[in-house]
Amino acid sequence: MPSEQPPAAGEPSPRRGKAREDAILAAAVELIGEVGYDRISMDAIAARAKASKMTIYRKWPGKAELVAEALRRRAEGETLHIADTGTLRGDLIAAVEGIARALTGERGPSLLGLLGAVREDPALRDLVRTQIDGTSNAVATAIAHRATTRGEPLTAANPSMVLGLAVAQLVLSTLLNGTPPDTEARHRLVDEVVLPLLTFAAP
Structure with missing residues (x-):
């Protein structure tokens, strides 16, 4: 299943910060546990993290990149x-x-x-x-x-x-x-x- 592509620019984007990034990664982990990788979407992650999709796409180009980062953080910590x-x-x-x-x-x-x-x-x-x-x-x-x-x-x-x-x-x-x-x-x-x-x- 190919990685999702970012939407067109123009969505409002709240200020990014460490707390918001952590919330997005945590939302991805939670949703993987609940519905599996194939069934989660960037929309669902954004809704769970209370973040805009533009905020997410500014850090991760697609679902695969976001999930891979979430797995790495869970396994290794931030460093x-x-x-x-x-x-x-x-x-x-x-x-x-x-x-x-x-x-x-x-x-x-x-x-x-x-x-x-x-x-x-x-x-x-x-x-x-x-x-x-x-x-x-x-x-x-x-x-x-x-x-x-x-x-x-x-x-x-x-x-x-x-x-x-x-x-x-x-x-x-x-x-x-x-x-x-x-x-x-x-x-x-x-x-x-x-x-x-x-x-x-x-x-």
Whole structure:
């Protein structure tokens, strides 16, 4: 389903601010939970947030962009927080826990719950993929830099690719089982897959 296009200019637009932006994103999240992505419209979001459509389109060019931003905010907050636990293993466990929360929608609609919309809407699919890739790269880069600074052995040439494997495993496991791997399984993923790949010493 393609992203909606903005209406013609000329609608009155109230002053934008952080509170209004937060209200718009919250309205989108609420409506996704109530009726699903395919059935929500920019009109419905505007009505729920008590905002004009022009206010919304000045920030987001379409529904896909707005929903993708709402999902990112719910998963990461306004800025991406990368936990610093003091050890490579601890940082990796924290990263895997964060991925699991984003997949299951602990703070809002789940990414897996939008798989149908992601498949049907090219704009939403591209945005979600870009967000996942960008977040994985940022988290992996930060974790690798901290490990190197602490003097922990790190031999992987591409830490982002290694963390991407963890994301793929979590997505597949959650999709096939209906729930994300439990704490023990997530720790095994770190200890038996991610950590060895990052620190493997070639003969």
